[in-house]
Structure formats: structure tokens, C-alpha cells
Amino acid sequence: MTSSRILRDSNGDIGEHLRNHIHLTNCIHLKNHMHKNKQSSVLTDRSLLMRDLVVLQRSRSLRDPSASPDSHSLTLDSKGLMHKEGRRRSVDQNVVKKSGLRLSNSSPMVNFGTSKVTPSDEMFEGSSRKGYRAEDANEVYSVASVKSKNRVVNDATVKTLSDQLNEVLGDSDDLVSCKRRNARKRRRFRGTRRAARKVNVRDSAGNHKREVSRGEEEDEEEEEDREQNMNRAAPRNGCGIPFNWSRIHHRGRTFLDIAGRSLSCGISDPKGRKSETDMRMLSDSSSSFTKSDREAVPLLVDSAGNEEGWEHDYSGELGLFADDLLKNGKDSDFGNRRNARRHQSFTQKYSPRTFRDLVGQSLTVQALSNAVAKQRVGLLYVFHGPNGTGKTSCARTFARALNCHSTELSRPCGRCSSCVSYDNGKNRNIREMGPVKNFDFERLSDDMMMISQQKRQHLVFIFDDCDSMSTHCWNSLSKIVDGAPRRVAFVLVCSSLDALPHIVVSRCQRFFFTKLKDADIVDSLQRIASKEEIDIDEDALKLVASKSDGSLRDAEMTLEQLSLLGTRISVPLVQEMVGLISDEKLVDLLDLALSADTVNTVKNLRILMETGVEPLAIMSQLATVITDILAGSYDLGKEQHRRKFFRRQPLTKKDMEKLRQALKTLSESEKQLRVSNDKLTWLTAALLQLAPDQRCSSSADASFNRSPLMQDLNPSNKAAAEGFRDCNGQGLSSKKRPSVEDIWLAVLDKVRVSGLREFLYREAKIFSISIGSAPTVQLMFDSLLGKSTAESFEDHILRAFEAVLGSPVTLEMRTESKKDARNASLSPFHDLNSRERFRESGRSEIVELDDESESGMTRVRRKHLEASKNQNQNQNQSIVRGKVSLAQVIMQAEGNSWPKHKAVSVADKLEHDNLRLESRSRSLICWKASRSARSLKLWRLKVRTRRVRLHSLLKLVSCGNNLSTRSPSR
Ligand SMILES: Nc1ncnc2c1ncn2[C@@H]1O[C@H](COP(=O)(O)OP(=O)(O)OP(=O)(O)O)[C@@H](O)[C@H]1O
């Protein structure tokens, strides 16, 4: 009953036609006829038929029932289905019986194929095929049936059609001549498969772009051209499905190949291919490639057939094509295909298909869609901009729009034959080249000529990552461009124009693809998340967006990764997944830094770094957190109790100002961090600068302030720094300024070996300490012997310094130069031992090395000088004799109310006597030391110095202003 319904075609002849196709392939064929006759009465049975076809198809994978006494005992995967679809099975039998073929009696299923072919079959098949030449198509099925009857199949392995095909191809080892045929067959088959593959490749994200080997493409083209010619010879009234669909399942021999190519199915298609729906089934019918394309068009499309529950129930080739078809059937931007057999990444699945789908590139989209609408198409386009912003997708959309046939819908419509053939990877008017070095443009001239004969068609070449093209390649492009006919366009895609030759770029319409705004990315992600039913917090989406740096592709990839976790996606989860530090930890770190807790800041930072997070990432996250706090969008309430700086809520105006300064410091340091090889040190230094008190003072001051020393020192020792002021003239609390002696005592205290401690106490003194990004300590010894003794304990000494200063230290040991020694002997203290001299020295001189490469992180050198007991009295002398900065002179001038002329003359003297203003760095070096030491020092400074910083110069100038404007009043 049902079978008769199936066979009843509105034209009355489909049943007859089907007799010619009792073969799996023809199930597909049959399906196509069903599809084509949508309006016919068969329509109502389509879904039923589809199930039948699936059953038929499955039967290919079954054990050959002829080997089994029970022809109806179906096994393996189709078993369940067969039980369920028992009625359908009888239908199939009827179909077969009605066809009146010489089929096996054992089971109708047998006739649709077997899973294993033996060499004897090969021979048999070879001979039986001979008969085919003289006979009509029916005979093929006779052959098939006889073949199946004679098969001895013991193999119960389920094989897909492609497996079987491969096997068939592999079987032909014995015949050399077969190999070539098979190779060709394989290629042809690959051609059909490529339709499927191409879609994937082209849809893929930029990183999976298709790389076309020209040679391969040419081969394919030649092959297709041949087919095209053959197909032209086929009867025009055929159904359009070349017979070689059957061929691939029949290990065709050479003559069959040829016959297959030239034979077209004999059924006429009364409705033709005019309707839009039918056009979707075919390839680009208006192009000259129509007929060759047609054969690779998947045949199993039917929206009615795509019922839930079995739409992906196909296996083997049928499944492959059905899957492709389902995919291609979706012409909207967001498909909702579920349970897809082959996984598509989000970037493939949600790749923009129309201009409307392109996010955040409105100007480009507007210009290009207008160019399409007004037919004002240029020859050369270049799409450039950051990665993952839609350049390639836009190029494809543009190419599709240029070739789209639709007059009603906005182009590209996704429905016309051109659009569909593109989706199937068969539109040869759109050529996409992956990153290529060389490309033979001259070979395109034929294609170009051809396109000029096709109406309303454009030949579009997309060169992805075109910056990889060689000079030769560019030259030939510019040559061909001059003579290119109308309706040819080249779209060059690259991230930067820099690598492209000007001669080409200047002839291009240039479209810059901006980084996408976070809001746009969030919107897109939200759409995907709801389509994919991903449970994700909005804040988490925002974080993903902000982390993807304007690249929607990156964002989509992250979302996909997160979706695999299978739980609700929250901010901390995202942070962990993308290697970010949780906000809580960041605020803790910020709190320590802002409250000048050096040791814990450094410790915490190290712990964070151990998780493998990048210093730059921490820095930018810190900046983000500060911005959030400033904007009031960060809730500090949660962990308030265990924090210092953030304990007070709400933050005062002063606190906010400190945060603002901290943000500024971080943003300045970020530039240095980017170019530095020692990012961690820079980050540490930057963090240590965040403490409010160090804004205009040096980082060293701050380091001292927060070093463990500060907790240990006896306040009475801290008087040494009294009178010192920072460059703004603001006095720093003496409590916060330990003397060098204090440091030395603390260090000695930390030395674990008591003999060593004694020895150092007697023999050594700190010559200088520079604290900043890379603290350096110079220890001075009285004798070479003392120095070499100390050197053998360098590790201990170093550890002691590091413990006190809270960061890695560079230790240099030296002996006093002869000159120093002579001076020392002349000095009133020469008879004192070093320790006593140390004590006597009293006050440190500070030299500011405002190294431009360390902008804002002024390195301070505390020098141990011969002290002057009467500071005022010996002021001039100490300036000249010691190492001082201009800033210090200014401070001194202010502190002592010098008259202007005195300050100026002292400054002048300084300039002449003491200053070395490095041309490149503006480092202010006040140096009074031996020539060799000086050159060493200068060399070290140069190493550290990178660029001139204007604002540092300005700072100097403003210091100078202070000197001249303030002093006169006194
Ligand atoms: N502007 C956009 N609109 C919509 N989707 C986008 C956009 N940009 C990127 N995407 C998503 O990212 C994927 C990759 O985009 P595409 O390859 O076009 O970017 P691209 O700029 O060419 O990148 P690349 O420079 O790395 O090749 C797309 O498939 C899409 O899912």
C-alpha cells in the first residue's frame, strides 16, 4: 500500500525510474526526486519515505542476509530501527519486488549492498560489467543483484559507504591499470567529498583557512571541465543527476567511468530547476559550471524529513551528505542545529553569513553593501586590521553578495543558486587563497575572460594573509590588475598594510577593521550563549569580552571552552580559565602596596606569579580593578576587615586621589613593562611605588619606608635623615628614613654566622646602596684580604641584605682606592677603625639618578661621606665634595633660606664640578669619585638608560624654577 503510494508519482513515471536505481545511491536519487516534486502527492509520504531510505541505507552496513538462514534477522545498529519500522521494511520489500528485478530471493535487503567484497567478486563483477555496456541501466542492478547473491560474506563488521569505497579502492592492488582508474575515481570521489569539506574549511575561523595548492586545484578543475563536457552531452531531459553517483559504489571500470559520466538519469523534471527551492538543490545553475557542480550536490535535503529524533540518524555517505545538507540548509546567521555529527566550533557555526551579521564594522559594511547594490565594484580591495575582527568573513560576504542572484532579498541572500553553491564549496566564481607565497596570476586570465561573458557574475579572489605573498607575486598581481576585465575583484586580507607594497596598496580601496567594542562582543556572546544554552553570568561574559582584546573570534573560542565545563559560568571560573587572577587577590595585593607593606607586597606578588600569570596581565588587571573601584562599581565590602588601605568604607576623597595616582603610576610603568626583559622586577617596582608617600620621592624612600627594617629600627637611629626633603620641598618624616648605618646594623643582625657578623662589623662598611627596581649594595673593605674573605661568604651577606631590603639585591664588594685611603688617612678620623668612621660619618648624602628609563622610579643612592659636624658651616664644601643632586641643592637652599644668588651660584658650581648630564638620558649624576669608578658608574647608567623622557626633564626644570622663584623672598 505504502509502496504504491511512494511509487505513485505525479508524472506517473517515477516508479519506473526507480527501478533503475535500486541501489543505495538511488535512495538518495529517489529522495531527490521526491524533493523535486514537492508539489506532488508524494509530498505527504516524504517523511515516511525518508525513513525507508534510511533503512535501506542502513542495510548496506548489515551482515549479508544471504549468509544467514534467517533473512529477516537484522542485526547491529539497525535492529532497533527495524523493529520500530517493521512496517517500513515491508514497504521496502514491496518496492523491490515491484521493481521486478532479478534480485536475491533471500532478502530484499541484500540487493542494496554488502559490506565486504571478495576478490572473487571482483572477477565476477568485472565480467558481469562487460554485459553492462550493451545493456540499459536496469542491467546494472541485475548485475548488482547477481553479485550480491554470489557473495560470500562472513564479515559482520559494519562499514560505512566510505569504508567500503576505500576498501574497494584498496583491493585493486593486483591490477596496475586499475590503480590509475581508482586514483581517478578517488579524486572524483574526493571532489564530491570536497564539497562537504570545503564548507567546513571556509567557514572555519581564520586559523583554519583553506590553503589551496594551485596544482591540486588545477587538477580538480581539469577533471571537472572534462566532466562538464561530458555532462553537456548528456540528455537534456534528464533529472540532472549524473549516473556516476551509482558508480562510486560499484568499483567502476574505465569504460564505466566514462559511461557513468556521460549517462544522465533519464527522468525528466517537469518542474525544471526554476524555482528557488529547486535552485537550492542544484549548484549555480546560471554559471557555466552548473552541470558539473550538480553531481556533487547533496541529494537528501528535506525540511519535512528533518524530524526530531532521526534527522542525524544516517550513517555512511548518506549521513555525510545529509549532514552537509542540513548545515547548508541554514542560511540565516544563527543555525540551531543540534546533535551535529561533526563538531563545528562556535567561530565556524556563527561565522557571519550576511552583512547584517557582521558586528562592529558598520562603516565598512555600509560602503560594501552600497557598492554591491549600486554595482560600483572596484578591482582591488584590502581589508586590514587586528585579528578576529571579521576581515575574512567580510571578504566572503562581499564576494557572495557580488554573485548573489536575489533581486528581492538583501544580498547575499543565502538562498539563490550562487549562494548555495558557495556554501557547498562549489562556487568557482569565488576563489579563496590561504596564505600563499607564490601565485600564478597569469593562469587566471582564462577565467577572467570567461567571467566577462557571464552576466551579473563577478570573479572574486580573496587572498587571506596576503602579506605572505612574495615580491614576485605582488609584481604579477599588479601586472594582471592593469589588464583585468570588468567584474573581477581582488580582496586582499591582512592584519597590517605595512607589509604590502605601496604600489598595490595605493590602488586599493582600503577598509580598516577596528577592534570590536566589548559591548558588541558581549552582545554576540550573549546570542551564542542563549542559542547554545550556556549558563553564564553577564559579568563573566563581560570579562571574556574584555579579555579578548577586541577579537570576537577569541571571545567565541573562550566561550566555547567555558561551555565545556558544563556548569554555570561565573567570573572566578572565567578568571581561572583564562589565567587571570581573581579580583579578590588583586585587591589584596593593591591593599598591601597602597598601605606600604613592602615585604608582603613582594611576597604576595611572588605567590601570584607562581601561578604562571604574566606580569603584564597582573598590571592591567590591577589597573582595571582600580578603575572599577574609582567608578564605584567594585564592592570592597566583602573582605574589608582584613585590609588596611581599603578598611575604611566608603573611601575618602584622599584615598580616591591616592588610587588615581596609583593608576597613573601603573599606566606609566606599563610602557616600561612591555619593553623590558625583566618584567617581574618592573612590576615589583611599580607596585612599591603605589604607596602614597612616594609619589614625588624616590622608590627607594618608599622601599625603606616599608622594609622590615622599619619595624625593627630603633627610632633614635632614624634622625640621620633629618632635614631631608623631597623635591617638592615636603619634608619626609624622619621616622621613615633609616640611615645607611641603620640598614647596615639590620643586615649584620640578619647575618647568621656569628664570626662573619663580627668580621663584617670590623672590616666592612656600606659604600652605597641604590634601591629601586634592582637594588645594588656596594660594600667597602679596608683591605683586599678582608674583601676576599667576605667574598667567600657572599651568599650569607646577600641573604641578609635581601631579608632587610625585601627584594633581590646585587652585591658589589670593593676595597678602598688608594686615594680614598689617603684621604682617609688625612682625615681627622683616619685612626679610627672602619666601624668608628662609619659611626662618625653621621649623615648620608643622597644622589638622585633620575634615570629616564625608570621614570618615576628614581633611584636613590645613599652615599657614606665624611660627615660634617656642622652642617650649615660646611654646606658648600659638602656639596662640592660629596655627591649631591640639583634637587638637593634646591632643598638645601629652601631649608636654609639661602638668598637666590647663593643658591644659583651653588647650583652653577655643581653643574661645573659635579654634574654629568647624559645626553640621552638626562640622568643627573653628581659624582665625585675616582675616574675609573666614575666611568664604571656611567657605563652602568647607560646600560640602564633607554629613552629620553620629556617629563623627567620638565621635572628638572620645575625644580630649577623652585630655586629661582622661591629663594629671593628670603
Ligand atoms: N565583526 C565580526 N562580526 C561577526 N563575527 C565575527 C566578527 N569578527 C570575528 N567574528 C567571528 O570570528 C570568526 C573569525 O573571523 P574572521 O576570520 O573573519 O576574522 P579575521 O579578521 O579575518 O581574522 P584574522 O585576521 O585572524 O584572519 C568568525 O567566524 C566569527 O565567528
Ligand SMILES: [Zn+2]
Ligand atoms: Zn544569493
